[in-house]
Amino acid sequence: LETFGLWAANRIEEMILFEGPETVAAVFLEPVQNSGGCFPPPPGYFKRVREICDQYDVLLVSDEVICAFGRIGEFFACDAYDYVPDMITCAKGMTSGYSPIGATIVSDRIYEPFKHGNTSFYHGYTFGGHPVSSAVALANLDIFEEEKLNENVRLNSPAFRSTLEKLNDLPIVGDVRGAGYFFGIELVKDKATKETFNDDESERLLRGFLSKALYDAGLYCRADDRGDPVIQLAPPLTIGQPEFDEIEQILRNVLTEAWTRL
Template sequence: MNDIVGHALAQKDYRQIHLARHLLPFEDHKFLKPEDARVIVRGKGVHVWDDSGKRFLDGLSGLWCTTLGYGRPELVAAAAAQMEALSYCSQYFNTAHPAVSELSAKLFELLPSRYGRILYTNSGSEANDILIKLVRRYWQLAGRPEKRVLIGRHNGYHGATVGSASLGGMKVMHELGDTVLAEVHHIAEPYWFGYQGPLTEQEFGLHAAGELEKKILALGPDTVGAFVAEPFQGAGGMIFPPSSYWPEIQRICDKYQVLLCADEVVGGFGRTGHWFAHEYFGFQPDVLTIAKGLTSGYVPMGGLVLSARIGDMLAEQGGLFAHGLTYQGHPVAAAVAVATLRLLDEGGVVDDVQRILGPHLQHRLRQAFAEHVLVGEIQGAGAVAALQLAPSRGSKQRFANEHAVGLYCMRRAQEHGLIVRTTNARVIIAPPLVSTLAEVDELIDKLGAALDDTARALKMR
């Protein structure tokens, strides 16, 4: 241990250790300062506290994952009991254990009936990475091995591994170098506010979906195996497509025999007021990737959910599907996931999001900010929403320095005790699904203060 870190540890200077020893996600370390680092030491309900005692309302559910909030005794007890009974068991060597079997039984009780099998992972990134191999293996077994190409969307996010980042269309990730898989292509995102042409919103939705058909035809229908997308874009800005978009995507995939794969890592487990976001949008994917809300973020876990048609082919046709993870189906993660799903289901949480929390959040956002000088658009459903910051309401005009505007607003929200996230000039909101109506009102008040601060800084009021 070097002297700097040793001294910092003795003084419990966690900021110094943080910056000296950690390689942080999506940060330019050259510009990081210890005084800007935040050390979170405690969480309870929908709030967290830093080491100075300041309280923050978590308006992002961690990273869209702590759906049941912090310190839930049911989840803590499930983890402790499982650790005592069986702390580890792999799924290798044709091995099962009670927790993962109970999880699968509960999960497929909640999933639409068209799904039949699951491959567990540790994260959404891993699930989307293995998705690439699975699509290609399926088409091999179907006698069409040439269908190897996958299509994603620009500004979509599917994870940070080489495979999952290739599926995603984040320019900043692709600029790292030759790390994008050659047989992955992308089409434009269905970002209505970013569109400046003559089409109506519904016409634009059809046009954006039509980009998939054009891409399939350009690449050759016999080569395209799958289209992979989030029902709504999460890290890309919580962008909801026009209602005309997903039915047309479904039609195109069906027409050209292209597997439709939905990344439900952010949208799954009640976020929209439906169990899964594809149910809210009304389409039927062949494959789902899940994570985050599966365990309410208490323990890492993800999964790749397969339709019965795909799952049965892989199981019954024979041959080795070469994959395997040390911690897939981990007993502790599975036990926490079972407890999470029971609270979401029998505890009535998802039902409450649909009937009470979601309508209140969506109403209050529009009531408070629809006429705000800085807000150009409000999108969302259930317990998820995005506010598009814009220099002029009603014109779909965008700030030239979108990233700086969004970052300023996010930091002002933190000063007011609210954690939200911004992508460019879109403010992303996703409170825990167990938030009370009073806590939603607290979120609105603090967000309003941050928006007012930002508008004043831009000399808009």
Template sequence: MTTATATEVLSASAARHLLLNMTPNGSFGPDGDDVFVVRRGEGAYVEDSDGRRYIDGLSGLYCCQLGYSYGPEFAEAAERQLRELCFSPLWSASAHPTAIELAERLSRIAPPGIEHTFFCGGGAEAVETAWKLARRYHALRGEPGRTKAIARRGAYHGLTVGTLSFTDDPALREPYGPPAVETRFVSHTNRFRLAPEYLDDELFTSRLLGELEAAVLAEGPETVAMLIAEPVQNRGGCITPPTGYWEGLRALADRYGFLLVADEVITAFGRLGEWFGGDRYGARPDIVTVAKGITAGYAPMGATLVGDRVVEVVNRPGTVLNHGYTFAGHPLSAAIALRNLEIMERDRILDNVRGLQDHLASRMAALAGLPIVGDIRGAGFFYAAELVGDLDGGGFSDTARAALIADLLPRRLREAGLLARVYNRAAPLVQIAPPLISDRPLLDRVADILAACLDEASGRL
């Protein structure tokens, strides 16, 4: 009789009892595929339930900035907090010292003019909070008609019913009916496949801002509550902005009275070599949403950081901020977030990214010479290769897409010991976001594996 492997046993149990996120759950189980079960982590590596070791080239899900070896330090912080206080809500004029300390600490590293924090459980809740704050702000100022949002095509800002409004992907939105928020979509900042003249930053920025201004005027400036954008757009593949773009967003927000929201759920806490990725591009938002790296993945937490001019309105005497979450600013998560910020400063994590980002950029740029690679883009420790296929115009036939994007590349990358993201939603992409503790040899290993697997895929076209 054949003995089942640990993965087979766990996969069978998962199929019976566990619903996975963004997954065709019915495909797994004894008569289907195995679930990929991660059992432990160390440094920049994880190990699966059968003992195979992989470079975590995606930092979990853009979360594990510090990798997996700081557990004892976080455990000590957690134990100290739990011995003192396990829970107290940030509700009805009640707070606890750890959340207060974390909010004060975040104010010291936040973009200028942002001094307040509203805690929540994750990124989607942070974005949902940003929307509700924007609506409340405008209503209190006597503009209740500002009920619309502007977002960028191809972007993703969460999967709650509210945040789904800010993505234009019908596969995500349509199963749940009409969007909760009327949203106008404008172009993202990806220059790949555009005319060569748009390589000029001034021309490209002018085009993008002109389109945005036209959209605001078409909707009616008095109806627009906020614009939301990531400093580097994740979906569509690490799309960086041209020079002057974020300064232009600020100018248009000021001209037409809407709030500017920087979604930094992925790009904050060192991913781009800065505490906040927008700082790299001159962003001056009214509101910033964060999650993921705020605790380096050691506990769940999100937050909405709010600028002074918004807070001055929503904090008017007698005004109630009638919004909240039971576990917002949970003492355990707050203690872990504080320890994370302490470690990042002590171990000079941002300096590590700044010191190695040019090397990673050069290694990634070298992949552009492979036939299957159409474009390389990104910044810091956050990169994507957009793939081109066997059809005129660079698209993939159904056969090539099934063989290469859905099967060969993810399988060969994992067999080579690298966890990366291979997907074909907004574009066919391979994406990496390695832990911020990664050293030069590890980044070289990531680039070498990518090169070998993409070269093999090129040969199959």
């Protein structure tokens, strides 16, 4: 896996060199990639990406709109994967979605030109620093600490994973992957070859049956990630083994039915 992590990171270096380092301002990466269905980074990946960005004077931006604030078991997922970005973008988790908010956090090096009052950064807009959303965010962060939500995710994530991995005995399940309380279950037509579904099968299976069946069974999740046959799970950070078991049972029942419909 580490060999693959280095290979993947080096593709970023190739692209920087192809475009010309002087034309590349930043590399944006999610700690766990959402698109395509919950891809955690392989070992060594972010260490190598950090080296590449430093070598070519390119900023590393950690896009944590999804991963920050407990989803991976830390306030910021970059801490879980041991890398220090130049900037962090974050949003909904800051208020647990109860009020709209977003933020960009920058390193001391990025902020340095603006410390002395000689350089301006024009970034204001109408609702910037809105007091209601700010108050909700502060209250939400207090709850994180009081109820030890990050600790709950770190403690229970292995049990969540092992419960979901029981689904690997189903012929339609090709992979279970993820981190923290953020997992993807990839569906396949052929378990041995990992062959995916054609357009007609995807239409009938994902949009025609699976999404509604899961919803009707009481599991609210994304069952069709922009055409990719992946069920994505991002449950509340407060749940534990009883809820894991319920999720697994609902998925098992619905996926068993889905397989018969192929």
